[in-house]
Amino acid sequence: MMKFNPILSNFPEYKPSSTIISSDLIDLSKNENPFDVSHEIKQIFYNKINQTSLNRYPELTSETIRQKIAEFLNDYFKSYKLNLNKNNIVVGNGSDELISYLVKIFDGEEVIVCPPTFEMYEFYSTLHNLKVKEVPLDQNFEIRNLDQKINEKARLIFICSPNNPTGNIQPEDEIIKILEKGFPVVIDEAYADFSKKSMIKYLEKYPNLIILRTFSKAFGLAGIRAGILIANQEIVNQIMKIKSPYSFNILSEKMVETIIENYEDVLKTIDYIIEERNALSKKLVGYALKSDSNFLLIDLSKKKGLTAEKAYNFFLENKIIVRKYTGVFENKIRVTVGTKEENQKFLDCFNSLLDKYY
Numbered sequence: 001m002m003k004f005n006p007i008l009s010n011f012p013e014y015k016p017s018s019t020i021i022s023s024d025l026i027d028l029s030k031n032e033n034p035f036d037v038s039h040e041i042k043q044i045f046y047n048k049i050n051q052t053s054l055n056r057y058p059e060l061t062s063e064t065i066r067q068k069i070a071e072f073l074n075d076y077f078k079s080y081k082l083n084l085n086k087n088n089i090v091v092g093n094g095s096d097e098l099i100s101y102l103v104k105i106f107d108g109e110e111v112i113v114c115p116p117t118f119e120m121y122e123f124y125s126t127l128h129n130l131k132v133k134e135v136p137l138d139q140n141f142e143i144r145n146l147d148q149k150i151n152e153k154a155r156l157i158f159i160c161s162p163n164n165p166t167g168n169i170q171p172e173d174e175i176i177k178i179l180e181k182g183f184p185v186v187i188d189e190a191y192a193d194f195s196k197k198s199m200i201k202y203l204e205k206y207p208n209l210i211i212l213r214t215f216s217k218a219f220g221l222a223g224i225r226a227g228i229l230i231a232n233q234e235i236v237n238q239i240m241k242i243k244s245p246y247s248f249n250i251l252s253e254k255m256v257e258t259i260i261e262n263y264e265d266v267l268k269t270i271d272y273i274i275e276e277r278n279a280l281s282k283k284l285v286g287y288a289l290k291s292d293s294n295f296l297l298i299d300l301s302k303k304k305g306l307t308a309e310k311a312y313n314f315f316l317e318n319k320i321i322v323r324k325y326t327g328v329f330e331n332k333i334r335v336t337v338g339t340k341e342e343n344q345k346f347l348d349c350f351n352s353l354l355d356k357y358y
């Protein structure tokens with residue numbers, strides 16, 4: 001008799017994705033980079049692929065690309081004088097793969113998450129039958145005094161900074177207080193290129209610190225699925241024991257190699273997006289929360305009768321996709337900072353929406 005794992009009943013039903021992304025839709029729902037990598041970059045990538053044997057498996061433990069990433073990070077964070085090498089790096093098929101390993105390698109009863117935050121921490125914990133302890137963010141969406149809520153049951157602590165979906169960075173002194181307790185702490189810095197603040201400088205001081213970064217956002221490579229984990233060698237070694245062999249494929253490897261050898265354009269894009277974010281925030285005063293990332297969380301609760309669902313549908317009629325929320329966030333939508341033109345279209349549409357609910 002066929003029986004499914006009872007854990008699966010904790011997950012929502014599978015539904016085929018309902019929004020078809022066609023080219024006339026502006027997708028501001030996934031915090032992607034609005035710019036694809038340039039033709040020059042793609043050409044370098046094609047040349048690398050031309051010289052690569054695709055009939056062969058990638059390197060078993062990705063030593064070469066891990067070393068290149070370590071050196072890239074030493075350069076990207078020059079002022080911190082990091083001394084990273086491949087033994088500090090794990091590459092994954094998106095950060096999601098890395099999160100799935102992190103929940104497995106430590107001992108302890110409870111995974112600590114701070115909602116509202118990225119769903120994947122809880123997703124993988126639940127999938128592995130782990131107990132999740134939720135310590136909600138305070139009214140400013142900060143982790144104030146989280147250290148006081150952590151006890152011996154802690155297995156690991158996930159902190160997203162800047163936080164998705166609220167957009168704000170977490171106070172460094174609060175993160176330090178948690179690190180001082182000695183439990184493993186993951187800082188998910190998927191959006192840190194837009195805040196220009198990183199906890200990576202504390203890696204040497206705190207062997208319990210784990211940093212997650214991704215090529216999906218600022219680096220404009222969501223389609224190739226490349227995430228990185230940076231930590232001390234002991235943690236990296238434990239992950240390498242359980243990592244799916246070859247999960248980081250050759251195409252991703254060559255594209256990551258290309259972008260880190262040529263990241264001047266990325267820096268320009270980051271500045272462009274930060275400027276656009278600040279401009280958009282100003283025009284959304286009273287609605288948008290302060291953001292240190294490439295998206296804005298917009299609170300609609302001032303407008304009586306306007307829910308996220310209604311706003312979502314209105315934007316969709318106008319060919320714009322935003323992210324809507326339910327539950328405690330049912331009055332909020334999240335919008336990704338796009339190109340100047342896309343942001344203007346969003347603003348025009350937002351103003352028409354507000355006019356309907358004066």
Ligand SMILES: *Cc1c(COP(=O)(O)O)cnc(C)c1O
Nearest residue numbers: 094095096118164190214216227
């Ligand atoms: C987008 C995002 C990531 C990146 O995920 P990938 O699997 O690398 O694409 C990681 N963490 C957070 C909080 C994110 O929003």
